[in-house]
Amino acid sequence: MxxxxxxxxxxxxxxxxxxxxxxxxxxxxxxxxxxxxxxxxxxxxxxxxxxxxxxxxxxxxxxxxxxxxxxxxxxxxxxxxxxxxxxxxxxxxxxxxxxxxxxxxxxxxxxxxxxxxxxxxxxxxxxxxxxxxxxxxxxxxxxxxxDPQEHDRAMAVVQVLTHLNTMSMGLVMKSRGIGHEELSRLATPVFRKKMAMVRKVFHENPDLYCSIVALSPYSAEILEDYSRVLAALSPLVGARDSEGLKNLLTRITLQSP
Ligand SMILES: NC(=O)c1ccc[n+]([C@@H]2O[C@H](COP(=O)([O-])OP(=O)(O)OC[C@H]3O[C@@H](n4cnc5c(N)ncnc54)[C@H](OP(=O)(O)O)[C@@H]3O)[C@@H](O)[C@H]2O)c1
CATH class of the missing domain: 3.40.50.720 (NAD(P)-binding Rossmann-like Domain)
Structure with a gap:
């Protein structure tokens, strides 16, 4: 053209x-x-x-x-x-x-x-x-x-859930008061990848990630599911019930499409 x-x-x-x-x-x-x-x-x-x-x-x-x-x-x-x-x-x-x-x-x-x-x-x-x-x-x-609605619904899992998870992780990391240097010294490969995500969301482009989480029409639903899952995990962790935790993961995996 x-x-x-x-x-x-x-x-x-x-x-x-x-x-x-x-x-x-x-x-x-x-x-x-x-x-x-x-x-x-x-x-x-x-x-x-x-x-x-x-x-x-x-x-x-x-x-x-x-x-x-x-x-x-x-x-x-x-x-x-x-x-x-x-x-x-x-x-x-x-x-x-x-x-x-x-x-x-x-x-x-x-x-x-x-x-x-x-x-x-x-x-x-x-x-x-x-x-x-x-x-x-x-x-x-x-x-x-x-379809645009279908996109927003699916992207709430791909983006909102991912960034919400990274935000929660970064905020918990901060609240634990363990210095960045010490965490870096102890980092496993998986934790290193997660730290890179936390850095990206908190420091590189917080405007973008915060607006995706705050403005998606499906954020409230994702947050509800997220809170429900945390509430289900909480008593099992409180009871040191690793078998119960494993059963919960198996149940969720079985229910996934
Ligand atoms: N960044 C990503 O990874 C990514 C990936 C996929 C899609 N997107 C989407 O791309 C879009 C832009 O995001 P971005 O991260 O590229 O943003 P960005 O880096 O902050 O750039 C924003 C651009 O918009 C201009 N702008 C801001 N407010 C304006 C206004 N009121 N009137 C006219 N221009 C205005 C800015 O101009 P000035 O230079 O004057 O500030 C700048 O050129 C968003 O919808 C985002 O969801 C972003």
């Missing part, structure tokens, strides 16, 4: 910048905007064929409400948010353009798309849906087409 004019709201950092580099590498003319570029963005969006929104989850809705009405009816409006149902609903109601929802299942440090997962949600229209699928497939991405 010919070189396109593409705008990325949130293209100055993180996933937006990653997408800007990918598209520029494909020969497209890319405009990357951040918080300070509101007036430039409003002037240039109507001339773009494709617009990506890649801003923090907490402001995604208001940014789409600002951007959507500026996108031309022949253009494609897409987002890279880690949640899909609300951004898609918002993009559909605030624009008349084609709409596609994307969720890259990796972070912005990834250099090659080969074998990397990207969730693709159909919104409206086929032209830009096919274009973005073709773009990602040509780079070797593994595409997973999904």
């Amino acid at each position: 010919r070189s396109l004019q593409i705008g990325i709201v949130g293209g100055t950092r993180g996933m937006g910048l990653w997408m800007a580099r990918l598209l520029a590498g494909e020969g497209h003319r890319v405009h990357a905007w951040g918080k300070a570029s509101a007036s430039q963005m409003e002037r240039l969006i109507p001339g773009c064929q494709v617009i990506f929104v890649s801003v923090p989850l907490g402001v995604t809705r208001e940014v789409i409400q600002r951007v959507g009405p500026l996108v031309g009816p022949e253009a494609g409006l897409m987002d890279l948010s880690s949640l899909k149902a609300e951004p898609l609903k918002e993009m559909l109601s605030c624009s008349s353009s084609d709409v596609v929802g994307l969720h890259p299942l990796f972070g912005p440090r990834v250099r090659s798309l080969k074998g990397k997962g990207v969730v693709v949600c159909r919104g409206r229209g086929t032209k830009w849906f096919s274009w973005v699928r073709g773009l990602l497939q040509s780079q070797g991405a593994r595409l997973v087409e999904m």
Whole structure:
């Protein structure tokens, strides 16, 4: 396809910048905007064929409400948010353009798309849906087409449960008052991996992980399940009942699909 004019709201950092580099590498003319570029963005969006929104989850809705009405009816409006149902609903109601929802299942440090997962949600229209699928497939991405609600429900296990677990672990580690150096000296391979996750969530990008946990529509359900499991474990641990614990794990494993 010919070189396109593409705008990325949130293209100055993180996933937006990653997408800007990918598209520029494909020969497209890319405009990357951040918080300070509101007036430039409003002037240039109507001339773009494709617009990506890649801003923090907490402001995604208001940014789409600002951007959507500026996108031309022949253009494609897409987002890279880690949640899909609300951004898609918002993009559909605030624009008349084609709409596609994307969720890259990796972070912005990834250099090659080969074998990397990207969730693709159909919104409206086929032209830009096919274009973005073709773009990602040509780079070797593994595409997973999904309904947005289904995505959010399943990702609550993949992301909310994982990050909730890491947050709980980090907070318990802090409360034990054992220094980082001593823990590092004693670390097993599994604990080292967990410490790396704790560092990532607490120090590298707490905004992203906290907003995934706080804003997923399924977080309350996950938290309820998590609390129920802890409550079931508690009396068995209190009674030093390792057989009971093992039985509980076996029961849960047997119940899993
Ligand atoms: N990071 C990941 O690992 C990852 C993976 C998959 C999906 N995602 C999704 O990607 C999206 C962006 O996350 P990120 O981690 O890349 O965020 P980020 O690194 O914090 O970057 C956010 C970008 O949004 C811009 N921005 C913030 N508020 C804005 C506003 N009100 N108006 C216009 N631009 C604004 C920032 O501009 P300034 O430079 O001016 O601050 C920056 O360019 C999120 O929806 C997230 O769920 C992230």
